[in-house]
Amino acid sequence: MCSDFIVSEPRIIETKLEFPYSRTLGPVMGAFFMALRDGQLLGIRAKDRRVLAPPLEYDPETGESLGTEMVPIGPGGTVEAWTWVDDPTQKHPLDHPFAFALVKPDGADTSMVSAVDAGRVEAVHTGMRVTARYRSEPQGLITDLEAWEPTKS
Amino acid sequence: MAANDRGATDIAIVGFAQSQSVRDAAPSEVQLLVPVVADAITAAGIERSDIGFTCAGSCDYLTGGPFAFVSNLEAAGAWPPISESHVEADGAWAMYEAWMRLQEGDIDVALAFGSGKSSPSNPAEVWAQQLDPYYLAPLGVDPVSLAGIQAQALIDAGKATERDFATVVADSRRNAKSNPNAQLSGDYDVDALLAEPYYRRPLRKHDVPPISDAAVAVIMARGDKARELCERPAWIRGMDHRIEAHQPGLRDITSSASTTLAARKAGYDGGPLDVVELSSTFSPQEIILKNAIGLGAGVNVNPSGGPLAANPIMAVGLIRIVEAASRIIDGTANRALAHATSGPLLQQNLVCLLEGE
Known part of the structure; x- marks a missing residue:
């Protein structure tokens, strides 16, 4: 049925996908991003004493408010799972091959999606120890945690 | 479960249609939908006026413009005025909403459809x-x-x-x-x-998965209406x-x-x-x-x-x-x-x- 349509010149519409809003981040994410700017990762203490990272305002299981007990975590961490990106897109945090990974920061009970800057795929494995690398000029974004890199022993 | 165990509020799929999935469809999303919705209505053996509720599922991010979904309503035919809704989700969620709406019991037939053209964009970035x-x-x-x-x-x-x-x-x-x-x-x-x-x-x-463009539509009906329209309805x-x-x-x-x-x-x-x-x-x-x-x-x-x-x-x-x-x-x-x-x-x-x- 598609072939029944006679198509002339394609119509071109240029649009920009964006969130053109200023937002306040609230007590939990606000604290997280303020600390991240200063090179400190924070998790949040849940009712069951677990430390959740990245920190949320509400318990993902129960919907309960988690309060505001922020817990310093990192700068060391462990790769829990990973994939290798040979051909980074313009939207990716690094411009050379890297791993996207779930990294569990030391002191946290959950893991965060992050970039791992390991240089080559052979250097990456589940369970590898990594250390947070922060941007020298923070922007107030999650990418202020520029990447995790292999911990030098 | 035997047919006579079912009450009047039982709901079934009685007609459907889908377009062939292709890598890069020349027609627009609504042009993909028009024949699919029409074919589903024909397959169910109903008139458009029989439809008591319509729900669509699509994604404005794919088209890249706010309220892009509104144009898809052309496929349902919005005049004379119809009762309809949209979910920014897969058509399965549109069907879920229409299925719940049918359970109110005051209408007998509902239409749900889903559509998406991923080809004009870069899905990895969208x-x-x-x-x-x-x-x-x-x-x-x-x-x-x-x-x-x-x-x-x-x-x-x-x-x-x-x-x-x-x-x-x-x-x-x-x-x-x-x-x-x-x-x-x-x-x-x-x-x-x-x-x-x-x-x-x-x-x-x-x-x-491949990058695909396609549309799909289903007609649901309640109880005896479903049996009247379809020899062997797919009961939900x-x-x-x-x-x-x-x-x-x-x-x-x-x-x-x-x-x-x-x-x-x-x-x-x-x-x-x-x-x-x-x-x-x-x-x-x-x-x-x-x-x-x-x-x-x-x-x-x-x-x-x-x-x-x-x-x-x-x-x-x-x-x-x-x-x-x-x-x-x-x-x-x-x-x-x-x-x-x-x-x-x-x-x-x-x-x-x-x-x-």
């Missing part, structure tokens, strides 16, 4: 925008990279191997040979697939939708607790199923979903080929339900389960259990 805007979207982490992480987690957990992934792909493409709407089909050797280079290690390109035994944490690191991505719960709440009791259609967008997800639902080895999973053979985002979930329903309506199956998903790494899952008389 879908990164739909993630949480604070912790995930700025990373530009695309669905394929997330699926690669999930695949490695599955391997590390000892729940699957790369050979299992390739076997899912070979099965999908072989099944798709009998599906005229599929995009990728054929006979593939598992060892040959495993010899392909990695795309997002441990995933290879064939573990990733149950439909349920469950959600887990958005952040992949806050849940077990090697299992799908929300699928398990949705299947149970939809009424699946572990009994035999003639057909199962799963929205296993990436090959490892078929293994996760089969485990989550509790499907044994002999179950006929994705006889259509599933999303690895055609992945028209926003239609692909409703197509699973249509593929299951079609086999009940044509008499080749009596009990079928269909699954749709949304969000990163199976965050949200919908299960629909269908039965013949």
Whole structure:
């Protein structure tokens, strides 16, 4: 049925996908991003004493408010799972091959999606120890945690 | 369950239509929808004026403009005024809303459709925008990279191997040979697939679905109206939708607790199923979903080929339900389960259990 349509010149519409809003981040994410700017990762203490990272305002299981007990975590961490990106897109945090990974920061009970800057795929494995690398000029974004890199022993 | 056990509020699929999934459709999204909706109405043997409620599922991010979904209403025909709704989700969720609306009991027929054109955009960049805007979207982490992480987690957990992934792909493409709407089909050797280079290690390109454009529509009817319209309606035994944490690191991505719960709440009791259609967008997800639902080895999973053979985002979930329903309506199956998903790494899952008389 598609072939029944006679198509002339394609119509071109240029649009920009964006969130053109200023937002306040609230007590939990606000604290997280303020600390991240200063090179400190924070998790949040849940009712069951677990430390959740990245920190949320509400318990993902129960919907309960988690309060505001922020817990310093990192700068060391462990790769829990990973994939290798040979051909980074313009939207990716690094411009050379890297791993996207779930990294569990030391002191946290959950893991965060992050970039791992390991240089080559052979250097990456589940369970590898990594250390947070922060941007020298923070922007107030999650990418202020520029990447995790292999911990030098 | 016998027909006379059913009350007047029982709801069934009585007609459907879908377009062929293609890599780059020349018609616009609404042009894809117009003949599909018309064909579903014809297949059900109703008039447009019989439809008491219409619900559409699509994604404005794909078109790249706010309220892009409004133009899709041309396919339903909005004059004289109709009662309608839209979900920014797969058509399976539009069907869910229409199914709930039918349960009010004051209307007999409802239309639901889903449509998506991924071809004009770069899906890897578009879908990164739909993630949480604070912790995930700025990373530009695309669905394929997330699926690669999930695949490695599955391997590390000892729940699957790369050979299992390739076997899912070979099965999908072989099944798709009998599906005229599929995009990728054929006979593939598992060892040959495993010899392909990695795309997002441990995933290879064939573990990733194609980019697809398509539309799908279903007509549902209540009780006696369904029996009047269709010789063998596909009765909706149950439909349920469950959600887990958005952040992949806050849940077990090697299992799908929300699928398990949705299947149970939809009424699946572990009994035999003639057909199962799963929205296993990436090959490892078929293994996760089969485990989550509790499907044994002999179950006929994705006889259509599933999303690895055609992945028209926003239609692909409703197509699973249509593929299951079609086999009940044509008499080749009596009990079928269909699954749709949304969000990163199976965050949200919908299960629909269908039965013949």
